[in-house]
Amino acid sequence: MTTATAAPPERARQRLGDRIFSRSTLIAGILILVTLAAVAAFLVAQSLPAFTAEPGSFKGDAENFWQYVIPFAFGTIWAALLALVMAIPIALGIALFITHFAPRRLAQGLGYIIDLLAAVPSVVFGLWGITVLAPGVQPLWVTLSEWFGWFPLFAPPVSGTGRTILTVAVVLAVMVLPIITALCREVFLQTPVLHEEAALALGATRWEMIKLAVLPFGRPGIISASMLGLGRALGETMVVAMVLSPAAVIKFAVLQSQNPNTIAGNIALNFPEAHGVGVNILIATGLILFVITLAVNMLARWIVERRKEFSGAN
Numbered sequence: 116m117t118t119a120t121a122a123p124p125e126r127a128r129q130r131l132g133d134r135i136f137s138r139s140t141l142i143a144g145i146l147i148l149v150t151l152a153a154v155a156a157f158l159v160a161q162s163l164p165a166f167t168a169e170p171g172s173f174k175g176d177a178e179n180f181w182q183y184v185i186p187f188a189f190g191t192i193w194a195a196l197l198a199l200v201m202a203i204p205i206a207l208g209i210a211l212f213i214t215h216f217a218p219r220r221l222a223q224g225l226g227y228i229i230d231l232l233a234a235v236p237s238v239v240f241g242l243w244g245i246t247v248l249a250p251g252v253q254p255l256w257v258t259l260s261e262w263f264g265w266f267p268l269f270a271p272p273v274s275g276t277g278r279t280i281l282t283v284a285v286v287l288a289v290m291v292l293p294i295i296t297a298l299c300r301e302v303f304l305q306t307p308v309l310h311e312e313a314a315l316a317l318g319a320t321r322w323e324m325i326k327l328a329v330l331p332f333g334r335p336g337i338i339s340a341s342m343l344g345l346g347r348a349l350g351e352t353m354v355v356a357m358v359l360s361p362a363a364v365i366k367f368a369v370l371q372s373q374n375p376n377t378i379a380g381n382i383a384l385n386f387p388e389a390h391g392v393g394v395n396i397l398i399a400t401g402l403i404l405f406v407i408t409l410a411v412n413m414l415a416r417w418i419v420e421r422r423k424e425f426s427g428a429n
Contacts, residue, residue, distance in 0.1 A: 155405065162399035164392050172392050174385070175363050184400050186363040190280070190375030191404065194355065195348035197284035197369070202292045203341055209292075210299035211325060226300065233293035241357035244286040245278065249358065252285070253277030256370045267367055274372040278358050281369035286354050291344035298343065302336030303329055335419040342415035349408055355380030378404040 170178040177183035209229065213222045256273050263269045306329045314324040330337075355361070361376030361384075376384075378400045386397055 158398060158402040158405055161395055162402045164395040165399035168392050168396060172396065177363070180396065180399060183363070183396065184378070184403050186365050187376055187378045187381050187400060188403055188407065189365045190361070191349055191377040191379065191407065193367070193375060194280055194284055194287060194377055195345055197281065198287035198291060198348045199341060199345055201284065202288040202295060202344060203337075205288075206292050206295035206299060206340075206344075207337065209296045210303055211329070213300050214303040215321065215325060215329070226297075229293045229296050229300075232289075233297065237290065237351060237353045238357075240286050240290055241353045244282060244354060244358045248286060249277035249282050251277070252282060256281070260370050268369050270368045270371070272372070273370045276372075278360060279370050279372070280359065280374040283355055283358050283374075284369070286358065287348045287351060290351065290354070291347050294347065295340045295344045298340035299333065299337055302333040302340070306332045338415055338418050342411055345411055346408055349404065349411070350379050351377075352379040352383040356383045 165180050168180065173180070173183045175183070209225070213225050213229075217225065253274070253276065256277060256279065260269050260271045260273045264271050310328040310332065311324055314328045315321075319327060355377045359374050359376065359380065360372070361380060362373050364373060364375050366373070366375060382397050382401060386394070389397055
């Protein structure tokens with residue numbers, strides 16, 4: 116007697132909600148790539164006249180576009196790096212305190228304050244920097260130059276107003292601090308509890324547990340948070356335009372009156388009165404800033420991928 120073979124079960128049909136969600140996420144991902152490509156195409160198309168502009172089209176002593184943009188690119192990277200050097204250690208300390216040391220109520224209150232700090236407009240930070248911070252830190256800059264003036268970074272003469280690239284870096288550090296802190300806090304909270312308990316059970320102190328279990332696990336998140344903060348510092352305009360009296364120079368001294376400008380600050384200061392090829396020149400500097408930001412993000416992604424074994428997200 117023959118037995119009938121059971122027919123293979125039909126593939127379950129995807130529910131309507133799942134199909135809508137899947138296609139929506141696909142469209143959103145494609146839209147991001149299309150937008151990025153459109154921005155890049157616009158910048159490239161509008162920047163082409165700047166690369167062949169006559170020497171008289173550029174402000175200052177620049178004879179071509181590269182001589183014009185290099186000081187601004189230097190100022191952009193220099194100010195952002197100074198801000199990160201100050202912001203990252205403080206952000207890590209705050210995040211670790213909130214997640215592993217502070218009582219629950221205090222940790223919640225500090226978390227809310229940090230999140231609210233991220234919502235303050237950049238123009239408010241600029242006003243605070245020019246009216247409160249710059250006059251307040253000027254005596255400190257004088258003392259710093261008197262003690263460490265032999266070091267090129269703190270070489271005299273010191274600005275009499277306190278409006279220096281180091282003051283701008285302090286303001287930028289305050290601006291990027293909540294971004295880095297909030298992301299690091301969430302990453303530290305994702306550390307496996309078993310890893311922490313195992314370290315403590317083996318006799319590790321609280322700091323040794325953080326060093327052995329929390330920081331290695333959160334390293335990719337720390338890098339990502341730092342790069343996100345760097346992205347905001349690179350593109351900041353109002354603080355630089357309001358606090359500094361910048362110039363197209365390349366110099367590492369951070370306490371003097373003459374300070375390098377940034378690409379974003381230069382665009383904000385000069386775009387209202389630009390015309391003709393001057394507009395193309397400013398757009399071309401924006402293209403350079405776009406490339407710098409893209410390179411920073413690609414570098415961060417490469418670093419995170421190298422450390423992905425420590426990431427709970429990967």
